[in-house]
Amino acid sequence: MNSHFSLAVHSLTLLAHQSERAASSSFIAESASVHPVRIRKVLSLLKQHGLIRSKEGAGGGFVLSRPPEAVTLWDVYQITSKGTLQPRCPEENPSCDVGANMKHVLGGVFSDGESVFGEHLDQYTIADMLKKCITN
Amino acid sequence: MNSHFSLAVHSLTLLAHQSERAASSSFIAESASVHPVRIRKVLSLLKQHGLIRSKEGAGGGFVLSRPPEAVTLWDVYQITSKGTLQPRCPEENPSCDVGANMKHVLGGVFSDGESVFGEHLDQYTIADMLKKCITN
DNA sequence: TATACTGTAATTATAAATATTACAGTTTTA
DNA sequence: TAAAACTGTAATATTTATAATTACAGTATA
Numbered sequence: 546m547n548s549h550f551s552l553a554v555h556s557l558t559l560l561a562h563q564s565e566r567a568a569s570s571s572f573i574a575e576s577a578s579v580h581p582v583r584i585r586k587v588l589s590l591l592k593q594h595g596l597i598r599s600k601e602g603a604g605g606g607f608v609l610s611r612p613p614e615a616v617t618l619w620d621v622y623q624i625t626s627k628g629t630l631q632p633r634c635p636e637e638n639p640s641c642d643v644g645a646n647m648k649h650v651l652g653g654v655f656s657d658g659e660s661v662f663g664e665h666l667d668q669y670t671i672a673d674m675l676k677k678c679i680t681n
Numbered sequence: 682m683n684s685h686f687s688l689a690v691h692s693l694t695l696l697a698h699q700s701e702r703a704a705s706s707s708f709i710a711e712s713a714s715v716h717p718v719r720i721r722k723v724l725s726l727l728k729q730h731g732l733i734r735s736k737e738g739a740g741g742g743f744v745l746s747r748p749p750e751a752v753t754l755w756d757v758y759q760i761t762s763k764g765t766l767q768p769r770c771p772e773e774n775p776s777c778d779v780g781a782n783m784k785h786v787l788g789g790v791f792s793d794g795e796s797v798f799g800e801h802l803d804q805y806t807i808a809d810m811l812k813k814c815i816t817n
Numbered sequence: 818t819a820t821a822c823t824g825t826a827a828t829t830a831t832a833a834a835t836a837t838t839a840c841a842g843t844t845t846t847a
Numbered sequence: 848t849a850a851a852a853c854t855g856t857a858a859t860a861t862t863t864a865t866a867a868t869t870a871c872a873g874t875a876t877a
Contacts, residue, residue: 546768548865551787555770559779569822576780578771580867585824602875603821618790630766632687635714643695644712646814651687653813654754654805661801665794677789678782684834705853716836721855738844739852 549625552577552587554618558674560597561613567606587625594624613675619667630662631655685761688713688723690754694810696733697749703742723761730760749811755803766798767791 555577560568570588574581588607591597598610609616632651638644691713696704706724710717724743727733734746745752768787774780 546766546791548768548770551768551770551783554787555779555783558783559777562779567822571822576774576777577783578774578780582825582868583866589824599823600875601821601823601873603819604876605822605874607823630682632682632684634684634687634691638712638714641695641712643691643698643811643814644714647687647691647694647713647810650810650813651690654802655682658798658801662794662798665797666790669790674783674786675779677786678779703853707853718837718856719835725855735854736844737842737852737854739850740845741843741853743854 547626547629549587549590550622552579552584553591553621553625554671554674556584556588556607557591557596557609557613557616557621557671558678560607560609561671561675562678564609567600567604567608569606572606590624591621596620596624609671613671616671617667618669618671618674619663622663622666628659630659683762683765685723685726686758688715688720689727689757689761690807690810692720692724692743693727693732693745693749693752693757693807694814696743696745697807697811698814700745703736703740703744705742708742726760727757732756732760745807749807752807753803754805754807754810755799758799758802764795766795 556568556573559573559576570581570584573588574584577584588597588599592599592607595610596616597607599605599607632655634648634651637646637648692709695709695712706717706720709724710720713720724733724735728735728743731746732752733743735741735743768791770784770787773782773784
């Protein structure tokens with residue numbers, strides 16, 4: 546799983562936690578132990594897909610644009626990581642039945658696998674994640 | 682998904698295809714477009730887990746030790762890739778409810794997710810993969 | 818008008834994956 | 848019995864992918 550996903554979930558959970566005020570990329574970055582620019586890049590994606598809103602200038606930052614109960618990990622996955630489950634195969638080899646087709650065949654298996662995995666992720670909302678973090 | 686998995690499946694499928702004679706790492710490597718040493722490393726793992734046998738010396742190579750119908754992609758996944766679904770989180774941050782627990786919380790979600798994904802992979806055998814490659 | 822932000826591009830640094838080289842050990846076969 | 852064709856594995860080098868850093872234009876706030 547690429548790290549965009551975990552950073553996105555982390556950020557969204559933090560926004561749900563700090564829902565009174567906008568959270569800056571620096572604040573989120575410190576919580577996640579990464580660089581603020583990386584947070585801004587990931588959140589830029591989430592913004593494009595309508596999960597959050599941002600505000601520039603002093604006192605600006607990021608806020609959720611939907612209630613945390615209405616955002617699932619599958620929603621996030623689709624934005625940050627769709628297709629990344631796929632094992633990356635080297636070049637195809639046309640001169641071999643197996644080498645010529647393995648990439649495509651595994652592609653089908655993993656495409657279906659992603660759907661199955663997605664149904665699992667869809668059972669968890671950002672609100673659930675926050676609850677799990679707090680009651681830990 | 683790490684590439685050990687796809688190389689392992691590729692190799693096993695090729696062994697099923699070439700079941701009359703042992704396949705050398707060079708032969709498999711050419712089919713998969715990778716370096717022979719890499720194949721030998723991956724197959725060394727599969728051998729340790731009893732999926733294949735190897736024979737040194739001239740005319741040597743690798744053969745399946747079970748019928749291809751009796752090996753599923755989940756069997757292979759568990760050997761080559763167990764735990765790799767897990768998103769790797771940066772350091773935990775004890776001074777933040779979310780930062781302190783997110784790694785553990787996501788860990789649980791992905792651990793269950795791996796089981797779900799595993800049930801899917803368990804539906805495909807190496808024999809199925811070969812059939813799909815040939816009838817393509 | 819200084820300050821604290823976002824947004825994004827460009828560059829540099831670090832880590833991970835992969836290939837390559839090397840060589841000891843094992844069979845086969847000529 | 849010696850050359851050839853293999854496995855097994857370690858060490859090193861190369862390449863690629865990730866991540867951090869720097870830089871700076873633009874935007875609110877106070």
